[in-house]
Amino acid sequence: MNSQKILALNGLSKTFGSVIANHNVSLDLYRGEVLALLGENGAGKTTLMNMIFGHYMPDSGSVDIEDTSGAFVPLSLGHPQAAIAAGIGMVHQHFTLAENLDALDNIMLGAERLNRLRRNKAAARGKVKDIMKESGLSAPLTVPVGQLTVGERQRVEILKALYRDVKILVLDEPTAVLTPQEADTLFGNIGKMTKNGLSVIFISHKLREVLAFSHRIAVLRHGAKVGEIATSQADERKIARMMVGSETEEHTRKLMPPGKPILCFEKVSVSGRSRRESLECIDLAVNECEILGIAGVSGNGQTALAGLISGMLRPNTGNIFVDGVAVKDVRPSVMVDAGVGRIPEDRHRDGIVGTMSVAENMIIECLDDQAVQRRGLLKWDTIQAQAEKMTVKYDVRGPGIEAPAQLLSGGNIQKLILARVFEAKPKLILANQPTRGLDMGAAADVAKRLLEARARGAGVVLISEDLDEILSLSDRIMVMNDGELTLAKTRDRAELGLLMAGDAE
Amino acid sequence: MIRIEPRQSSSALMTYGIPVLSAIISLLLASIPLTFSGAPIGASYFEMFKGVFGSKFAFSEMLTRATPLIFTGLAVALAFRARLWNIGAEGQLYLGAMAAVAVGTGVFDVPGVILIPMIMVMGCVAGATGMAVPTLLKTKFGADEVVTTLLLNFIILIFLQYMLEGPFKDPMGLGWPQSSPILDQGMLPPLMDRMRIHSGLIIALICAITAQFMLARSVWGLKLRAIGENPSAARHAGIRVNRTLMSAAIISGALAGMAGVSEVAGLKGYLTSDLSPGFGYTGIVVAMLAGLSPLGVVAAAIFIASVFVGADSMSRAMGVSSYLADLVVSTSLLCVLVGGFVARFKFVRLIQKKEVTQ
């Protein structure tokens, strides 16, 4: 590894409204190194990288970068084109690809002048082929990107950056959408590229891959840099402590004998937008007093499974039984009435109506209930009193029950949803990525509530990408891959990883 | 360097101030076209003011003009609240008017206590049908209701011409394409002697108050707001989106139909193809100025009606084209749109940044 410094961040700070996203972060990057930027969700990793890349304007601080002559010059901030010109490329977690264009068009986008009447696609294709050979990355170039797999799209993103002759490549949670095996291949390719002088910053919250693939680790917590360590001197315990402040602890999960089945799928099929998002002949049983963990990389049929349980999707064939009764007309309100509580994956999109008040969001699932209405008119006093009580009981903090729900923080929105779901005393709870994007405190609260519901006798379906969460909460684990559910007979991470990749047996 | 950030919440001052300010700005901007047409500015504005507030008659004329605008404004506001883009209030107005003529011109010669409700119900049903069809096309086939309701306006107007030249044609009308008059007992009672103002205004006000209450305090209103603000979350919560959308469409169409009923059975007495000078389209401006609030619709309708009546009287006195009123109305819509942006976002001057880099 070369020890020549090529990028320096000097005291970057950024606030969004009253939220401090980054505070006085300074960081250096050296040629040919892989720097891991580690931190929990919401620690400010992505914001920091977006400032380097010009998507966000920092409130204060500066960035210096080595220019072509080897001198250190300040980078003009707030302009992606300046970052690109200086040799910085970024692969965003949410891909920035136009899905109606093929990979080559996406790669060429922005690299060619817009006022030309002709394009030189042949030359571009040649250059991309060369880059593919050098880096080991490959992707189909002539198919619309919308038809590519997630892994292929990510490779297109990286190729897009390399095409602009980057010296520094920023990868934002590159493995979030990949199976462990795909992730290994990616890091293999990154290793190859850094040998040629590329420097890589990759963002992650996964201790294992950070330890395995980086040269140096910088840890962010609550927007500030709390530590920097050479990977050779780090171990899991050490960096976990830096990341969360104290060591993570396992939830104490009492063993309970499972009761009678509360949710049964009998040969259920549903067709989604793609084959991966479809389910074929699924059988599933969840019992009372049981948490069933569904592990797997997103986009392998979880959306369809959650859609069926929450009533958003109707099965094409097969039967769904809740508490022994077949559900004929699968609709959200029917599932709620049957005793299913649903914690949606995208809480902003499906969980709340942001512009409506906290109190209204509390009752939105039980509008036909005589407790909240009489002859079509809302019992406003009762609703308000109930909302006040629930915000206290579930610790929903915000500007009050009359305020629009969108003013709450992510954690408090989730608590609002928990209040709505758990107050109805559901027999079955669907928790779809319930802690995604939450801070430690709110995440612990979700876990506590789920365990409480289980103790009360409810069955829980927990869908999560976070294997640690699945392992610590679930009584049984099933793995979802390519629209198929497999019961895991093991709790071993490596074997679960293989199951997730569909490489078992 | 200026940065734009979303506001945490908009204050009451913003909510009420922006429409008022937009109205004032659009009125002030009218001085530009006034200058072009060579009219003295001050005198023109005075004439405009006098045209509305100069006499009891002028004022009552303004309220008469506001009546259909309250109906169409409510129709648009309720539909827009549900994110249903009803641009077809103009056509639904004529459907309501045609229904009023169909039952009110002699087919049923019954006392007013029966005939008036019958005319109103039929007008509402006809208007509601006019919005239910495009809504059905939207929910069943995904056909964009903006385009279908817009095109339906033209189809309905052509249908009206056919009816006026055929089945509805007044045998005593000297060949003009106009309908037979509504029976006397079928007319909505006037409110003042020798004035054109009629009880349609009272019905419009009752509709506005009811709509305001139902929107805020009824299950239906909550569902309607939910499907408008976040259809995905509403569906997840068990609200039947398409059903609620259809109910919003029916109420919206019925209100637009009532505008037609009120014009035919309250004001004109018979139907012609120029019954509405674009009340349906102006209803969109009214609803937007009102911030889609039913009570706000009343205020906005009064403002727009004042502009029309005032500009009419001014244009007669000063020889300025009466299209000035349309100009003011459309400018006010653009102003309130920009105002809505100012309300949602704030401009932050980045001063500290300079201090740090120096």
Added chain:
Amino acid sequence: MDILQILLSESFWAASLRIATPLIFGVLGALICEKSGVLNLGIEGIFVAGAMTGWLAVWLGAGLWGGVLVAALAGGFFGLIHAVLTVPLGLSQHVSGLGVTLFATSVSYFSYRTALPTVTSPPRIEPFRPLDMPFLSDLPFFGPVLFQQTALTWLALFMVGLVWYVLNRTALGIAIKAVGDNPNSIDAQGLSVYALRTGAVVAGSALMALGGAFLTMSAFDAFFFGMVNGRGWVCIALVIFASWRPGKALLGALLFGAFDALQVRLQTEVGALVPSQVFLAAPYVLSIFALVIAARSADYPRALLTPWFKGQR
């Protein structure tokens, strides 16, 4: 038998192409706007503005092509208003578009009345004449159909090819398609989402205005109130029918023109049996049908109607 005769007649196809011309301009303009992610319901008003300003310029003494240029500039101006409201400000594209239609219409009507306060019958100009091409115009069938059209019709046909070429073969077109699919793809590559969308809306609106100019400078020779009569809205329906493809847009406009020409001719054949209004309403009904048929299968630009703000992702 009668229909067959009509379909084989030269005048029918010449009329179809003539009726289709303003729609070709309008559909192409709307298509460019929507490909970049912006619905432009200002189209109806922009048609009016193009018709009025183009005509007025010629009436005031400009040449015919000067009038076309003035119309395009007027269209671009009203397009710019829509672009400012919907692109950087991110306001509702539906409402802003309707606002622009109301504004452009009232500005045009007011200006017309102010410029000509006293005239009772609309003054006439000398409109575009059919292009007379040696030999070609004398061809049987194709001669009259193609080579007796005015220069504006030829411009419209040329525009179909140009728009197709720009959207599919140039970097600018690729960028416009990308910004209508995923604006972040443009931002991440250091291009300006705002500039691309604003440019597309302004250019598209200028094209729309040419559709209006065709009405007063080629199809007719004067400006009337209400002469646009929903043609803009028809274009919005045709874009969906055409699945945002220039070639299919031309086809849609021609089909529409042919149908319109057919109904006029049928009217004389069966006019006694069917009320004339049935034929008048037919184009609008047809548009709704086209919309219903195409709506489900149409692949909308993914970012259509979605505002994008810098630094908020």
